[in-house]
Amino acid sequence: MAEIERESMEYDVVIVGAGPAGLSAAIRLKQLDAELQVVVLEKGSEVGAHILSGAVLDPSGLDALLPDWREMGAPITVPVKEDNFYMLGEAGQLRIPNFVMPPLMNNHGNYIVSMGNVCRWMAEKAEEMGVEIFPGMACSDLVYGENGEVKGVIAGEFGLNPDGTPSDSYEPGMELHGKYVFLGEGVRGSLSKKIIEKFDLAKDAQPQKYGLGMKEIWEIDPDKHSEGTVTHTMGWPLGKNAGGGSFIYHLDNNQVYVGFVVHLNYENPHLFPYMEFQRFKHHPMVAELLKGGKRVAYGARAITEGGWQSLPKTVFPGGALLGCSAGMVNVPRIKGNHNAMLSGKAAAEAAFDAIGAGRTGDTLDGYDSEVRSGPIGKDLKRVRNVKPLWSNYGLTASLTVGGFDMWTNNLFGASVLGTLGHGKSDADATGEASKFQTIDYPKPDGTLSFDRLTNVSFAMTNHEENQPAHLKLKDPSIPVDINLPKYAGPSARYCPAGVYEFVEEEGKDTRFVINFQNCVHCKTCDIKDPSQNIVWTTPQGGDGPNYPNM
Template structure:
């Protein structure tokens, strides 16, 4: 902990991150005991500003948390009407029929939503119950107690100079202490990463796996709009270069979510995920849909894809990891928000029980047990082999063997047991000399766009005088190691154009960062660490 003197505030539970997991935990704590003192700290300028998700929402978590959500005006306004699956080739597509797919793949009863707007609404429900929510408050460090337990966080530190020293308008922030601290930072959160390393929570688990998800909102020709339609594609343009696929969701107001996911275990460092996304929109099926429309927003976010076998231990003294801090995405369903909500409720119930019994700052093992053996664990266990089969044997094997495995798992068994993932995504990157560079067509400015133009549609802003929040362990590695060996892939894997090599210098344009965390995950030398910039900085997503 730093030597700076800070004021401290005491709470029962301190929650980092106002996403679906953190807000569900806050609401449930207040439902269980209205006198419970609960605070939620959010680094975005407002709740929802940093939320980016597909999203087709399975409402099972919300049904449990707020059963009368419809009456209370939750923004779940577009029920899914039809499900479409396509395998794409460069010039055409083949429809994959729905009937061979396991029942869990059916989107009947789900809703196309903006998770940013869902979180904004959840924050209103939490505040009505008396939860204190502070947006624009980045949590920059953990506070540890005398026995090594997590006892709080530092939030609201502002005004550092670029070299990290206090500037003329420096504010040291505050320490917020809790009997328990919940980390619901989303994918690859900096405090969660510290906790996992400090307490060795990944010991005995498979490495976590990730994808990069990029998304645009389009306003399209009303004649082409089909509210409630859900389409997923696989195949072109990725081919054998990488795993992944797309989603196209028709919400209301003639808007469409167009998204593209690339699994980050790809081997070829020349691969350019953002340009694969831009190329995808030129497929005849997609180009025809978007023709005459306009893109109105852009963003990107890493996705946890390791699933059941990659979930670290979720508790350590005084702290619990929630939602995507653990990794609860059901990969074939492309859904994790329902599990995030369920995890928040489970953590709240465990903390409530512990505090009622006079406990504090210990391990909430009841929470861990509920996640692994309850609805979340059951949801993830059924699909645990789909991602490793895809990684090791390719798309067709994943469709056939993975589909077969999901069917048998609905009956309670698997012929494959539990397949391991093997390498981390960083370690999967091979030397550039083993692969050919990929020639990407230049964006046309109508369907496809360069990165910096698109980043302007994320409303991203960072105070430029602060220290860069993208930190190099060894500043010489990008030019001396990554450039000759891997053609410095940071120039390509970043969906916001943060990293450049200019005149043999590695340039970090941190002002562009949309907080996706891909660099922290995919850098082959594991030399980049993402930490929080000062509060309120980053993207300002409208209704992602």
């Protein structure tokens, strides 16, 4: 494969990922200079197909990028009207008064949105400005220049056989070169992961932390619908088994987003995040809301949760990491889209200045400085201790000490705790199965709760079967020889799409099966596998979920 010759195209800036970060960068570049040649490459079948987010949008990022978005017809039309926070027990709930919450937790002024639809709209605006956007173009590798700088990507490779050899219909793809390359791949991007390792960008950062977010869209009884209502819960069913919580957002058209987040630093390998989500919907408060309704969509996505301490250096020779490729989610607020947009805008401004000065392929240090000292850094820094408190001391400490810490940051701009560390990676946090109790999960009832494969059909995910599996094993023996006896085969549970299974056949050795066709591109396996043996790579372009309104 090394001898393959590819055609190349030259641009000023090459952007990987048509999410809020990448599209913001593209729009801002064209605002600054309409003559700049800008291309956005998106692995989904269309813009928005792979976008999954809560989402309550803080409009500050969009206000900075497109101040007239309200007059421009943006699909951002459901303002938050009511903000609720509950602690759940198995049979009841306790509402936490809003006045005890730090002001930054207030959602008034924010909007309930489909980020997929917001990105579709942003892509239209970008194309109107002259940005070239190519969906269905997965970027499979990086291209380096003579001095080791990143000068482009390889995109659009199709037609490989399952063993990786070219088929009769093989298309080698193209090299797209840029003076700068922006990686806006989202959480645990495959190219971003390579870049962070190659240039040792995380050497001064804490380990990145993650959560698994699962989401369903429900159409509910109009009498129970309350447009603009935002509800967050903590507590049951997770208890002491894991950190996390839920969100229930009432958007328009009698639809509700029902979501559940499990922090991936849980120790008990018997934990089954997907089944925790399904069990949550049987809580009396939630079951009553959903009774008589129907689920119309499902999806899952990892979330970066490390925050301020885990930010790697965001620049490298020839490019920059945008948004959640670096990890810019404000964990207690469950918001990162505003920071993604601000990062795209800042990276565009840094590249514009560099290109105007005749530079190319160098390190855009001004962007990294802006991320840390500007609004993104300020947003992340004031909540920096909530996640490590939760990880190391549990929910009560996070709510009490973390809440106090957010108040002091809000009032005085400082923390009495300084900056706490995260400790282990999420993979290393996984304990040995023999030290933990198994967990008995109720069988899904098919009305409120569903088995994984049924739900995955509502993600409309599809992968061409006659291609190499995009989920790679560093060592094929590890799942059966190590992960099964030591950790009870956790991949069969942590994957929210049922990709992995251990198959026992009479008289034969246990087989580890990868059903890559089910993959919804959440990246949990790449993060949580205790042996760090699974590597998520891009399948051929256009494959994966096809989310409608996520």
